[in-house]
Structure formats: C-alpha cells, structure tokens
Amino acid sequence: MEFILEGFRKALHIILSGNPEVFAIARLSLTVSLAATAGAVLAGVPLGSWIAVKKFPLKKLLIALVNTGMGLPPVVAGLVVMLFLARSGPLGFLNWLYTPKGMIIAQFIIALPIITALSISAMQNVDPKFYNQILALGASDRQAIWVCLKEIRLTIVAAVIAGFGRLVAEVGAVMIVGGNIRHQTRMLTTATVMETQMGNFDMAIAIGLVLLALGFVVNLALTVIQQNKVLTR
Amino acid sequence: MKNTNVMALLNAALAALLLAGCAKTEPKSVVRLATTTSVRDTGLLDALNETFQADGRYTLQAIAVGSGQAMQLGRTGEADILWVHSPDDEKKFVEEGYGVERTTFLHNDFVILGPEADPAKVKGSKKVADAFRKIAAAKALFVSRADQSGTHKKELKVWDAAKVKPAKEYYLEAGQGMAGTLSIAEEKKAYVLADRSTYLSMAKNLKLVIVSEGDDLLINRYSLILANPAKFPKVNAPGARAYFDFVLSRPAKELIEKFGVEKYGQQLFFYDYAVK
Numbered sequence: 001m002e003f004i005l006e007g008f009r010k011a012l013h014i015i016l017s018g019n020p021e022v023f024a025i026a027r028l029s030l031t032v033s034l035a036a037t038a039g040a041v042l043a044g045v046p047l048g049s050w051i052a053v054k055k056f057p058l059k060k061l062l063i064a065l066v067n068t069g070m071g072l073p074p075v076v077a078g079l080v081v082m083l084f085l086a087r088s089g090p091l092g093f094l095n096w097l098y099t100p101k102g103m104i105i106a107q108f109i110i111a112l113p114i115i116t117a118l119s120i121s122a123m124q125n126v127d128p129k130f131y132n133q134i135l136a137l138g139a140s141d142r143q144a145i146w147v148c149l150k151e152i153r154l155t156i157v158a159a160v161i162a163g164f165g166r167l168v169a170e171v172g173a174v175m176i177v178g179g180n181i182r183h184q185t186r187m188l189t190t191a192t193v194m195e196t197q198m199g200n201f202d203m204a205i206a207i208g209l210v211l212l213a214l215g216f217v218v219n220l221a222l223t224v225i226q227q228n229k230v231l232t233r
Numbered sequence: 234m235k236n237t238n239v240m241a242l243l244n245a246a247l248a249a250l251l252l253a254g255c256a257k258t259e260p261k262s263v264v265r266l267a268t269t270t271s272v273r274d275t276g277l278l279d280a281l282n283e284t285f286q287a288d289g290r291y292t293l294q295a296i297a298v299g300s301g302q303a304m305q306l307g308r309t310g311e312a313d314i315l316w317v318h319s320p321d322d323e324k325k326f327v328e329e330g331y332g333v334e335r336t337t338f339l340h341n342d343f344v345i346l347g348p349e350a351d352p353a354k355v356k357g358s359k360k361v362a363d364a365f366r367k368i369a370a371a372k373a374l375f376v377s378r379a380d381q382s383g384t385h386k387k388e389l390k391v392w393d394a395a396k397v398k399p400a401k402e403y404y405l406e407a408g409q410g411m412a413g414t415l416s417i418a419e420e421k422k423a424y425v426l427a428d429r430s431t432y433l434s435m436a437k438n439l440k441l442v443i444v445s446e447g448d449d450l451l452i453n454r455y456s457l458i459l460a461n462p463a464k465f466p467k468v469n470a471p472g473a474r475a476y477f478d479f480v481l482s483r484p485a486k487e488l489i490e491k492f493g494v495e496k497y498g499q500q501l502f503f504y505d506y507a508v509k
Contacts, residue, residue: 087467088309097311098265098294179296182279197413198274199438 003201010202011209019206026210029188030218032100032174033167036107040115040163043108045156048119049145053131063120069113074106078173081106085177098179103187106173111163118159122152157226161219168215188214264472266295267304267312269383270410272455273297275434275501277492284488285479291472299410301381307331307458310465313473315458316480318428319383323456332458338481338506339455339489343387344429345445346415347373348422355424355444364445365395372403374423378414379406387453388426394450415439428453430501433493455502457481483508 014022051062083089085097085105096102126148134144149156171189178185180194188211195204272278273295282293296306300319304326306312315332317323327335345364347355353371358364368375377399378385392399405423407414411431418425419439429446432439457477462470479485486504493501 086309087311087465092467095263098296179294181294181296182273184292184294194412197410197416199412199416199419199435201438 007201007205011206014203014206015209022207022210024183025186025188025191025207026214028100028186029168029211030214032103032187033107033164034218036104036111036167037115037160037164039104039108040111041156041160044112044115044163045119045149045159046145048116049123049149051116052120052123053141053145053148063117066113066117066120070117072110072113073172074110074170075172075176077109078106078176081109081173082176097177098181098185100178100185102177103174103185106177107167107170110170110173111167114163114166115159118162119156122155122159123148125155126151154226154229157222157229161222161226164218164222165215168211168218262291262469262472262475264291264293264469264476265311265313266293266316266476267302267306267314268295268297268316269300269303269318269455270297270412271318271384271428271431272316274410274412275430275493276496277430277489277502280488280492281480281485284484285476291475293476297410299378299380299382299385301383301385304331307460310460310468313460313469314476315460316455317383317458318453318455319386320454320456322383322386323458327458330464331461333461334477335456335458336477336481336506337454337456339502339504341429341453341502342446343384343426343451343453344432344443345424346418346427346432346439346441347424347444349440349442350422351444353424358445359448361391361445361448361450362395365391366397368424369395369397369399369403372400374403374405374421375399376405376407376414376418376421376423376425378411378426379408380410382410383453384411384426384428387451391426391450415441430493433497433499433501436497481506481508 051059051066081102082097084091085094085102086092087097096105131144131148134147135141139147169189171193174185174187175190175193178187178190180186180190188207192204192207192211195201195207268278278295278297282295285291285293296303296312298306300317300322303312303315303317304319304322307315307326308331323335326332345355345361347353353368353373355364355367358367377388405417405421407417409417411427412435414425415427415431415435417423419441424444425441432443457480459470459473459477460468462468486506486508489502489504490500493499
C-alpha cells in the first residue's frame with residue numbers, strides 16, 4: 001500500500017514540476033491522435049454518409065464489414081502498417097516507419113471504421129422523407145448530405161469523441177509502428193508500459209495521470225462544442 | 234447559419250492539425266540502429282546519442298529490441314547498423330551476407346539473480362552450470378526471456394552446459410525484454426539470468442539479489458555490425474558508417490568507461506576495442 005501512495009506522491013511532483021520530457025511525450029500523443037482522428041473524420045463522415053444514402057449491391061455486407069472494423073485490434077492495424085511501411089515493403093520509399101507520420105497512418109486506420117460506422121448509423125436515422133424532400137427542392141446529393149449532416153452533428157461529435165478516445169488510449173499499433181523511440185516516437189501509452197516494466201512506478205503513474213487528464217480535456221472541449229449546439233437550437 | 238460556421242471552423246482546425254502533424258520536415262540523415270534493450274534501459278544509448286547528434290548532421294533512430302529481433306530487422310534491410318550481443322547468431326548473420334565488419338568492442342557480464350531466501354541453495358556456486366542444475370533439481374521457479382535475445386541465447390547455452398532440460402512446471406517463458414522479465418521474476422520470487430547493466434539500472438526497484446556470478450561462461454560481448462550495402466541498397470550506409478566510427482572513437486570510449494560510475498557506483502560496460 002505504501003508504495004502506491006509513494007508512487008502517487010512522486011507522480012504528482014513530476015507533473016507539478018513540469019517535467020519537460022513528460023510534456024513533450026504528451027504533446028506528441030495529442031498531435032498524433034488528433035491528426036489521425038481529424039483524418040478519419042474528413043474521410044469517414046463523407047464515406048459513411050454516402051454509404052447510408054446510396055443504394056447499391058452488397059450494401060449490407062459492406063456495412064457489416066465496416067461494423068466489424070470498429071473492433072479492429074490495434075496490433076493488427078500496427079502490424080499491417082509496419083509491413084507496408086518497412087523498407088522492403090511497398091511503401092518503404094516514404095521512410096515513414098518509426099516516425100510520427102507512420103503512427104498517424106496506423107491510428108487513422110483504427111479510427112476510420114469507427115467514424116464511418118457511426119456516421120452510417122447516424123445518417124440512417126435521418127427521416128428518409130426529409131432527405132427526399134431536400135432532393136425534390138433541387139439539391140444535389142452532396143448538398144442534401146450536407147444539410148442532413150447539420151441535423152445530425154451532435155451524433156457526429158459523439159463519433160469524434162469515440163474515435164479519439166480509442167486512439168489516445170491505444171498502445172499496440174504505436175508500439176509496433178513507432179518503436180517507442182525516446183524524443184521521437186515515445187507516446188504516453190508506450191512510455192507507461194516501459195516505465196512499468198522498469199519498475200519506475202512513480203513515472204508510470206505520472207504518465208498515466210497525464211494520459212487520463214489529456215483524454216478528459218479533449219473530451220471536455222468536444223462535449224462543450226456538442227452541448228453548445230444543443231442550446232443554440 | 235452559426236452552426237455551419239462552427240462546423241466549418243472545427244473542420245478547418247482539424248485539417249490544420251493534420252497538416253501540422255505531417256509538415257515536420259525529415260532530418261537530413263536518419264541512421265536506424267537496431268539494438269538491445271540493455272543498451273537503452275541503462276541510459277547508455279541516450280548518453281552516446283547526445284554527442285553523436287551534437288553536430289546536427291544525423292538523427293539516430295534506435296529501435297531497442299532483443300538481439301534476435303534486431304538481427305531480424307537486419308535480415309530484411311530495415312536497420313542500417315546493429316549493436317547486438319549474441320555472438321553465434323552474429324557470426325551466422327555475417328556469413329549469410331547480411332552484415333559486414335562485425336566488430337566486438339564491449340563487454341560486461343551476466344549474473345544469476347534469485348530471491349534473498351535462495352530456496353534452491355544456489356549461492357556460492359562458482360560454476361553457473363551448477364547453479365542451473367540446483368535450480369532444476371529444486372524445481373525452483375525460473376523466468377526466461379524466451380524472446381531469441383542475446384540473453385535468452387546465453388541462457389539456453391547455460392542449460393546446455395548444465396545438461397538439464399528445464400520442465401515447464403517451474404520454467405516461465407516471459408517473451409519480453411530484460412526489464413519486463415526482471416519485473417516478473419521479482420513478483421514471482423524466481424531465479425533469472427540478467428545482464429549486469431540492466432540489473433544495476435533497476436536494482437533500486439528490485440529485491441532480487443545476485444546468487445551466482447563470475448563464471449567465464451557469463452561474459453557478455455557486444456558487437457557492432459554494419460548492414461551490407463551491397464545486399465540492401467536502401468540502407469543509409471554513410472550514416473551507419475558515421476555511427477560505427479563514432480562508437481569506435483576515443484570520445485565514445487571515454488564516455489562509456491565513465492558511464493554508470495556516478496549513477497550506479499560502478500562501471501557498467503567495459504570497452505575492449507583498441508581505438509586509433
């Protein structure tokens with residue numbers, strides 16, 4: 001029991017004294033996960049909307065695949081991205097393995113099905129009559145989807161929250177693709193694993209607390225945006 | 234309409250972030266070193282890096298894994314240079330044409346750690362093979378790296394020398410780095426083979442003690458190997474050469490010989506390459 005309290009005490013000291021390395025790691029974690037989430041939103045929301053409103057063969061199969069992708073194990077995403085980015089792999093010329101860019105790609109792949117699947121289900125909750133009415137008023141498909149997206153924006157923000165939460169907490173993909181290199185690709189999650197294995201529980205707790213705080217702050221910001229929209233209705 | 238603006242603003246902000254994440258320009262010459270966890274966990278890698286990267290021409294990308302995995306990275310041309318400690322595998326690696334100019338330049342030693350109570354009565358065994366036989370005879374818990382690392386290979390050699398095949402009831406295969414394996418041994422009050430440098434760097438967090446040391450079989454030799462540029466045209470050969478020359482230079486030698494004295498009270502790595 002003693003060592004847990006001691007660990008927390010030292011951890012708070014590390015955080016309050018503004019340990020520059022911990023904060024650099026936090027900055028990298030935030031940048032990578034936000035960038036991956038942003039990319040997944042830019043690609044996944046239009047993709048999900050399109051899948052939702054269009055009729056095409058094997059649509060149910062595609063939706064089932066996207067839904068399955070929500071549970072894509074990060075280590076599998078990491079492995080695949082690693083194989084592609086490796087020097088001997090097809091995208092080796094990019095030299096992105098063991099860089100933040102590589103980690104963003106891996107996390108993007110993890111977040112994309114989540115954002116897409118949640119966009120599909122949100123879009124399918126829009127009354128079809130409403131959608132058809134907009135089309136009848138002379139709107140193009142794209143314009144109609146945009147109008148609907150504005151209607152379901154709260155759910156979209158929820159999808160963003162779900163995607164970011166998954167990414168910032170994810171360890172497997174960034175460990176494989178990033179390599180946990182100090183000052184380069186060490187993330188809050190991989191640093192926590194390493195410090196725990198080294199028995200440096202104070203450092204591990206400190207980084208863990210920063211990770212929790214980071215998740216909370218970003219979610220708080222997104223929730224404020226979401227709830228403000230409710231009020232402005 | 235206000236909401237459209239908020240949405241657009243949000244999109245723009247996210248897009249900007251995405252760009253910011255990607256816009257960081259790549260440093261000029263990235264040297265990828267595949268090395269072992271002991272070199273990282275002791276802090277030696279960072280200490281050397283400060284000097285190596287000081288002139289701003291190179292960025293070292295050090296992947297710290299077991300020696301087996303490091304050589305696997307070498308076999309696929311992922312690494313520019315290797316710093317490993319698994320002599321038999323290294324020789325094979327060079328013979329098969331994956332690496333060149335293997336240079337053994339550093340050593341320290343392995344120690345057998347065990348719980349203070351020493352249930353297998355290993356303390357005092359001069360020969361490490363005897364120590365392993367006693368552990369097996371007492372069916373005392375033993376944690377193995379089991380990750381094809383240099384330490385794991387050494388452990389298998391010692392079991393061979395002891396002419397015992399450990400049974401799985403008391404032989405735990407961790408499949409992790411040295412630090413992770415030591416943590417498991419600590420919690421399970423088990424015996425474990427560790428390199429002295431990692432043990433010392435973690436000693437403040439460990440109750441395990443050294444129960445056997447000093448046998449010649451426990452010498453741990455580290456080598457540098459350059460990836461063979463003839464076989465892998467994509468490797469950063471000039472960068473690898475720069476790191477190779479740096480580690481085999483007087484400033485690096487002096488740094489390594491001083492390393493650990495202040496922090497751990499003793500020298501962790503012994504330099505045995507005759508620098509020019």
